[in-house]
Amino acid sequence: MFLTYKDHKIILQEGQSVLEALLETGESISYACKQGVCQSCVLKTVSGQVPTASQVGLKPTQKEQGYFLSCLCKPEGDLEVVDCDDLGFKVPTSVVSLEKLTPSIYKVRLKIEGDFAYKAGQYINLIRPSDQLTRSYSLASVQAFDTEEIELHVKVFPGGEMSNWLMSLSEKDSVEIMGPMGDCFYLPSFKDKNLLLLGYGTGLAPLYGILKDALTQGHTGDIHLYHWGNTPEDLYYQAEIDSIVSKNAPVFYKTGLEALEKDSLEAAPHLSGEACVVIQKDLTDLKDWKIFLCGGEAKVNKARRIFYLAGADLSDIYADAFFTWQKPQVGAEKVS
Ligand SMILES: Cc1cc2nc3c(=O)[nH]c(=O)nc-3n(C[C@H](O)[C@H](O)[C@H](O)COP(=O)(O)OP(=O)(O)OC[C@H]3O[C@@H](n4cnc5c(N)ncnc54)[C@H](O)[C@@H]3O)c2cc1C
Numbered sequence: 001m002f003l004t005y006k007d008h009k010i011i012l013q014e015g016q017s018v019l020e021a022l023l024e025t026g027e028s029i030s031y032a033c034k035q036g037v038c039q040s041c042v043l044k045t046v047s048g049q050v051p052t053a054s055q056v057g058l059k060p061t062q063k064e065q066g067y068f069l070s071c072l073c074k075p076e077g078d079l080e081v082v083d084c085d086d087l088g089f090k091v092p093t094s095v096v097s098l099e100k101l102t103p104s105i106y107k108v109r110l111k112i113e114g115d116f117a118y119k120a121g122q123y124i125n126l127i128r129p130s131d132q133l134t135r136s137y138s139l140a141s142v143q144a145f146d147t148e149e150i151e152l153h154v155k156v157f158p159g160g161e162m163s164n165w166l167m168s169l170s171e172k173d174s175v176e177i178m179g180p181m182g183d184c185f186y187l188p189s190f191k192d193k194n195l196l197l198l199g200y201g202t203g204l205a206p207l208y209g210i211l212k213d214a215l216t217q218g219h220t221g222d223i224h225l226y227h228w229g230n231t232p233e234d235l236y237y238q239a240e241i242d243s244i245v246s247k248n249a250p251v252f253y254k255t256g257l258e259a260l261e262k263d264s265l266e267a268a269p270h271l272s273g274e275a276c277v278v279i280q281k282d283l284t285d286l287k288d289w290k291i292f293l294c295g296g297e298a299k300v301n302k303a304r305r306i307f308y309l310a311g312a313d314l315s316d317i318y319a320d321a322f323f324t325w326q327k328p329q330v331g332a333e334k335v336s
Contacts, residue, residue: 002078003022003075003079003080003081004078004079005027006082018068018071018081019034019041019073028131030125030134031070032136033323035323036056036071037057037323038134038181038323039069039179040134040136041070042058043067043081044067044082044083047079049075049076049077049079054070054072055068055069056072057069090127090176092174093176094110094111094113094175096109104155105154105202106156106167107151107152108152109151116177116180118150120206120209120212121139122179122180122181123137123320124139124152124178124181125137125181126152126177129174129175133161133165136323137154138202138294140205153204153208185210186213186219191221194289195214195219195222195224195289196226196289197210197211197292198226198279198291198293199225199293201228201230201295202295203320203322205294206320207225207292208237211223211251215248215251220250221250222250223250223251223252224252226254226256226278226279227254227255228257228295232257234257235255254271256275257270258273258274276303286311289312289316290318291312291317292319293307293318293320294322301321
């Protein structure tokens with residue numbers, strides 16, 4: 001089987017994904033999660049068939065045009081593929097501001113320099129122009145209020161490639177984004193349902209957008225927002241959320257830390273212990289609730305399991321697990 005990309009013919013091994021084959025031959029392809037979630041490795045077919053499974057999560061219009069997720073694509077015949085950035089899939093932006101919220105979390109505002117429609121709570125892929133380094137970030141803004149700019153909340157990790165590069169940018173510097181993606185957003189049909197929003201660290205970003213969006217759309221059910229962290233540095237936007245809570249009766253808001261020293265001075269404003277344990281004491285029956293879980297992968301996956309066992313329907317749980325990037329492996333055969 002042959003895979004053709006940029007005039008190169010690559011031998012595709014049985015069971016090998018298009019992304020694996022391209023990375024092994026040294027092609028510079030955007031990717032992040034390698035699990036069909038972040039959608040950063042989208043390519044387009046020119047000829048040949050892609051399996052339906054490699055188009056899961058794409059919009060009908062994108063499927064129609066031959067877009068597919070190269071990490072999930074294991075073709076059964078020859079395939080010719082191209083990048084899709086000449087089709088307007090990427091959107092240019094420029095930096096408006098970087099604002100420190102805690103010692104390691106920054107609010108990043110970007111001006112959109114083109115057409116870009118999204119729902120609050122979705123995420124984008126941010127691309128470093130020099131080498132196509134790609135990472136996903138959730139949208140904390142609501143388009144109805146913020147028509148020209150988007151807001152991201154970025155945790156800066158020691159040695160983190162993208163987060164540290166972002167912090168080195170200045171006003172008006174260019175950044176590309178791709179998206180929007182993800183199904184963590186509010187729908188009008190949720191209006192009278194109770195909402196449980198649980199965010200770990202910068203997992204608050206999409207939830208902040210969803211909260212504002214729900215209230216703007218006249219939500220009538222209760223809304224319980226839990227913001228959890230490992231240290232007080234992970235918790236931010238308390239004044240902003242307190243202000244929303246004070247004006248909107250059905251919103252309840254709690255912050256907490258997973259492992260807190262009992263006599264710590266930092267304990268005062270926050271609860272302590274596992275978020276799921278606290279929530280299970282507060283909310284005994286989650287049947288029919290709409291649940292949004294955002295933050296680190298392990299915590300989100302655990303919370304999903306716990307709330308499912310507590311009576312929530314899996315189809316009512318919307319989760320954005322913040323996967324971390326995996327390094328590529330090199331060394332495959334290029335024949336031309
Ligand atoms: C759907 C989705 C949405 C996301 N939304 C956001 C968001 O709104 N805000 C945000 O800050 N991030 C978000 N992320 C995570 C983000 O994409 C990056 O993984 C993160 O910013 C680290 O990238 P980096 O290049 O700075 O670090 P990398 O160079 O990828 O990693 C460097 C080192 O940092 C540490 N590290 C990286 N990520 C983590 C982690 N999650 N937990 C613990 N240690 C880590 C590890 O030690 C790693 O070796 C999201 C991820 C996904 C998949």
